[in-house]
Amino acid sequence: MRIPRLIKQFVIRAGAMFVVKLIGLVGRVILTRIIGAEGIGLYQISYSFYGFILMLTSGFPTTLAIATAKAPKQGWGFLKIVSLCLILSCGLLSLGVFWNSSDVAGFLSNPGLEYGIRSLSLSLFAVPLLGLVRGYLQGLKQFGIIAFSEIVEQSFRFVFMLLLVGQFLSLGVERAIGYGLYGTFMGAFISFSMLTIFISLNKETISSYRSRDSFITLSWFVRTSLAISATRLFIPLSEFVDALLVPNRLVAAGYSASEATAIYGVIYGMAVIVVYAPTLFTGALSHILTSHIVAEWQKGDKRKFISICNTALYTCWLWGGVTGLFLFVYADELSFYIFNTDSASHVIRALAPIPLIVGFREISTSILWAQDNRKDPFFGLLSGIACSIIIQYFLVAIPGFGYKGAAIAIIVLELVASIWNMKVLRNKEVAFKGIVKPLLYDFTFGICILLGMINLFQGSEYIMNLWRFITITMLYFMTSGIYIYLRCIRKIL
Known part of the structure; x- marks a missing residue:
């Protein structure tokens, strides 16, 4: 029974990855046809900055998944501790990027990026927390809900983005892209809300995994997270x-x-x-x-x-x-x-x-x-x-x-x-x-x-x-x- 279950988990994961990327591809094509070459250039540069900053915290979800798989009780504790740390650090980072969006746009040599950078600053607070919750559920082998949450996030992200861009295109392509990028936060917020509701409604099922723990130190967790973040x-x-x-x-x-x-x-x-x-x-x-x-x-x-x-x-x-x-x-x-x-x-x-x-x-x-x-x-x-x-x-x-x-x-x-x-x-x-x-x-x-x-x-x-x-x-x-x-x-x- 174990081998079919593993294959099923990998198929679910790979299928979700395919659907998410397909939605992203279709959304990007529609967005490109709406805003043109210069607009998609602004979008791409803004996302490059956002993706780079986001990867600084990318090691925490993977490390939490490993820690939860080895020690489920400690995984729950790490989830609470790291969540608090991310709320404080990512909150400050988000505010810093928001207040200095014009300076960041100047550093990127394009003042028109200010609106996009300002919109994505809110996502720098929400997306790391979403990734952390997914990492915890991954450690508990809840691959189905993780895959569904990824599809939901990507779908709502592009739906909101395309609607906002179309609504504000009359204000100019720079502002339209800026408002449209709020869709990234909206998709992450909806997905995060769905996962937290899932955890709260399935406490007894999830708690059944909390057995046979092995001790994991906080220093191991930090070192592993930093190593994975550096690699990615x-x-x-x-x-x-x-x-x-x-x-x-x-x-x-x-x-x-x-x-x-x-x-x-x-x-x-x-x-x-x-x-x-x-x-x-x-x-x-x-x-x-x-x-x-x-x-x-x-x-x-x-x-x-x-x-x-x-x-x-x-x-x-x-x-x-x-x-x-x-x-x-x-x-x-x-x-x-x-x-x-x-x-x-x-x-x-x-x-x-x-x-x-x-x-x-x-x-x-x-x-x-x-x-x-x-x-x-x-x-x-x-x-x-x-x-x-x-x-x-x-x-x-x-x-x-x-x-x-x-x-x-x-x-x-x-x-x-x-x-x-x-x-x-x-x-x-x-x-x-x-x-x-x-x-x-x-x-x-x-x-x-x-x-x-x-x-x-x-x-x-x-x-x-x-x-x-x-x-x-x-x-x-x-x-x-x-x-x-x-x-x-x-x-x-």
Whole structure:
């Protein structure tokens, strides 16, 4: 009974993650069509600052989950103690950001960000508390209510955001974004209220987990929280550096502040969303397979371990190749029909390899983590971020090279991290020779299918008809999906 329960928990978690990201993707697309490139640039920069500050407390929920799983009674005590600390510290932080929002906007080199920073300051108080409650419930294995709360939060966040932006758009895009970002607090508040009601109504059920405690010291809790926060800080730090560096280097290249914000919005608010969308599949697959990979490694069944790893790598690479080809060929249609502009098409085409590279990075990171190797993925990602920053600083400032420079920096970040993992895996049990040759055959299959559909539905117009594009998309991914299932997925299942 234990193994099916674990699989069910991981499926619930992965499914919720997929739905949450899908809601976010749809919401961002609608928001982009309402506020345009400059507006989504302001939104993206504001969220980069918010995400960076929020990650300072990201270690507490995970540590509380670990502590609660080991010692449920102490977990309840830690929840109360840490909640009080977060109420005081995050309350002061929220007030500080609110009062100094104009200074923060000046630091980010765009006074128009003041309204967005001021709105998100309220979320800096609510979201850490929400994360802490989720961490406590995670330690008690209440995965269903956690998944539901994430979907509720994301849904209400974007519903309120889109309604507020539409209501206040007449005041200007800067104020509309500012008011719209209050949706982040509203979504977090509704989700937090739901979880606290759930805990209060299920005290007896939850209390049944409070047995066989092991003693956990407060110093261990603090050290572990700080270590996890430091590890998770790199991706938000990278995004925050992008938000600081790219617009400033574009200004150095001769663009105005408004033009630089619009270009940043096209790259990171439009193109990046599209090219990273296929990684929802690889992320969910990696999340589900982690438990299987860990189980086989701990049992010492190297043959089964290598088989699952190679099949997972093969699946991610094949999916990345299929989606990358589609992004490259239909970048114009994707940009036009999703964002109602063709300005993101050349960036989408330049970033078409991203699903392939990210798919490998995610699954290879899971394999290394299963082997208790957290150092190499960490240093690989850190090296990628460092290379990306250097490229952004020099290439984005070259006149006329802004889009290309930013795209190269994004690809280099993912590529360096992936190559680092590949180098480590080649020195371990996982082999690549057996999957490279079939992968070339499968790429050929994907190209043939795509070329066949292009010839079958060929038209004379520059941007093909919407229904023709939808038909090609459905047929291509239906055919590719069946092929991937027969070649890969059924072997894992």
